Amino acid sequence: MKVIICGAGQVGWQIARHLSGENNDVTVVDNNPELIRRATDTLDVQGLTGFASYPDILDKAGARDADMIIAATYSDEVNMVTCQVAHSIFAVPRKIARLRAQSYLDAIYSDLYRRDHMPIDVVISPEREVAEAAMQRLSAPAAFDTEKFLNDKAQLLGINIDADCPVVNTPLKQLTDLFSTLRAIVVGIRRDGRLFAPEPNDQIFPGDACYICVVDEDVPRTMEVFGKTTRTQERVVIIGGGNVGLAVAQRLEQKGRGIRAKVIEKSRSIAEKAADALERTIVLNGDGLDKALLAEAGIQRADAILCVTDDDKTNMLAAVRAKAAGCPMTIALINDPTLVPMMGPLGIDAHINPRQxxxxxxxxxxxxxxxxxxxxxxxxxxxxxxxxxxxxxxxxxxxxxxxxxxxxxxxxxxxxxxxxxxxxxxxxxxxxxxxxxxxxxxxxxxxxxxxxxxxxxx
Missing domain, CATH: 3.30.70.1450 (Regulator of K+ conductance, C-terminal domain)
Known part of the structure; x- marks a missing residue:
């Protein structure tokens, strides 16, 4: 398959890494020569420096016989125009665009992406994807990672194994005998930094991080088997009232009146916009690292805190301060993967990687x-x-x-x-x-x- 990836940032680089590793013909386009050099030095891809939306650049990238174009630059408008040019001039069969601005994503304007208007086959919204990931983390507070599959009938759970886990030092094949009706399978184990698919005779040890596929109805029992307690998230504090924080607060409101959320946002204009868009959620204007403001938001009584500002370090420090104040569940939005190993020592329970x-x-x-x-x-x-x-x-x-x-x-x-x-x-x-x-x-x-x-x- 011949693929053109427009944008050599983290998302474009990761997609190129996946596809080039599977023997696809990949060309990466970006107007930053340093990013192109990084891609060509580290991956088996061709690189081209230039503006992805320019027809001559796409022509040089091989758009005339490309099977797919993925537009993931930092500009929504460049991504949209790139797909239009790829369709109108080069008839590229499949076009994927990453769009951030919420106005472009409003359902009432969905006709915009028809083939006779702005021909984009798939629109990806990072903010919506992150908001959905945040909701999943909140739904399984004892797991560090969650994802739903099979029309929400099954889940992937990431669970850290503690010393008091009832099934430590037990061969996996014995779990089937001990819990014959439990529909859960350990598919991956991370031990000493290495991820592997376990054999039936492998055991689980304290300190392991296990990935478990489980039927949705069996999630509470699976948590018990692996030594985790489940509790409902009724009081949630959200640090950051931008697109992600607002989307999560709106979804929490939709879930019902049993959930009470409070949002802390530093920017007054963004805080006012969030307050206008929310019905039952209290929005506080101020610094999420302010101890007094966290206390005003009721952090000591909260079931979870979700830190989703656009600054990784702010998110991590806010999570640490909330944990110190007694909040049992802390979730931080982290863009930089090199910061993730610090989560454990800092006591942060889970993270969300927008690029992932x-x-x-x-x-x-x-x-x-x-x-x-x-x-x-x-x-x-x-x-x-x-x-x-x-x-x-x-x-x-x-x-x-x-x-x-x-x-x-x-x-x-x-x-x-x-x-x-x-x-x-x-x-x-x-x-x-x-x-x-x-x-x-x-x-x-x-x-x-x-x-x-x-x-x-x-």
């Missing part, structure tokens, strides 16, 4: 096969892929234990005839089933082969 959520959203739309969802884990170390099994797939009609999966691949759940089941070695996969697959990055190409489909899908 955006990358996952884009990958969902560019994978081969009937891929319905993709979630990127860690620093692009692994993916959880939700895909329909086609009749042409090598998986169709075969029993799981007879399939030669790579070491880094595990099946976490299967949806058959509308019902989600926990897979065993005896489970037969049929055409039309939807599978949830954990795959380490190096094994993703083999997973795509198992989900086999031609480029005609695009």
């Amino acid at each position: 959520t955006t990358v996952s959203s884009i990958l969902r739309h560019i994978r081969h096969g009937r891929v319905r969802g993709v979630y990127s884990i860690g620093d692009a170390e692994a993916e959880v892929i939700e895909a329909e099994v086609l009749s042409t797939s090598p998986l169709a009609g075969r029993i799981l234990r007879e399939i030669d999966f790579p070491e880094g691949v595990l099946i976490g759940a299967i949806e058959q005839n509308g019902k989600v089941i926990k897979p065993t070695g005896q489970t037969r996969i049929e055409a039309g089933d939807v599978v949830l697959i954990f795959a380490l990055a190096d094994d993703v190409p083999e997973v795509e082969r198992l989900l086999q489909v031609s480029i005609d899908y695009f």
Whole structure:
């Protein structure tokens, strides 16, 4: 597949890293020569310096025979014009654009993206993706990572294993015997900084971070089995009233009157805008690091704090101050992945990486096969892929234990005839089933082969 990626920032670089690693023909375009140099030095891609929306630049990038263009520059307008030029002049079949401004995303203007207007096949909104990720973190407060799959019938949970976890030092295969009706499978373990797919005889140790695929109804019981208590999030403090904070507050209001949220925003104009848009949420104008203001917001009685300003360090420090004041659940928005290892020592419970959520959203739309969802884990170390099994797939009609999966691949759940089941070695996969697959990055190409489909899908 020939792909042009416009924008060589973190999102564009991560997408290029994924696609070039799978032997796709990737060209990266950016007007910053330093970013292009970084991409070509570290990845197997071609680089072109210039403005992505210029027809001559797209022509040099190979738009005449490109299969897809991904416009992920910092400018919404450049991304939109790039897709228009790619369509009108070069007839690129598939066009994806990242758009931030909420006005472009309003449902009443959705006709704008029709092929006879502004021909964009997929619009990705980082703010909406992050707001959804924040809601998922709040729904599973004892997990450091969450993502929903199979029409919300299954979840991926990231759980840190403590010394008092009831199942430490227990081989994974024994968990099936001990909890025979529990529909949950440990698909990934991070130990001493290394992520791997566990074998049946592997054990869980204190300090491990486990990724677990679990049927939605079994989430509370799974939390108990792994030593976590679940509590409802009735009082939430949000630091940052911009697009992300506002979107989360609005969703909390929609969930019902049982949830009480307060927003702290430093900018007076942004705070006033948030106050106008919210009905039952109190908005306070001031610094989220101010101890007195946090006390006024009731941080000592809050069930969770969500720090989503545009400054990583502010988010982390606000989370630390809230934890010191007695808030049991702290979530911070962190753009810089090098800051993530500091979360544990600082006592921050969970984080949201906007680039990771955006990358996952884009990958969902560019994978081969009937891929319905993709979630990127860690620093692009692994993916959880939700895909329909086609009749042409090598998986169709075969029993799981007879399939030669790579070491880094595990099946976490299967949806058959509308019902989600926990897979065993005896489970037969049929055409039309939807599978949830954990795959380490190096094994993703083999997973795509198992989900086999031609480029005609695009």
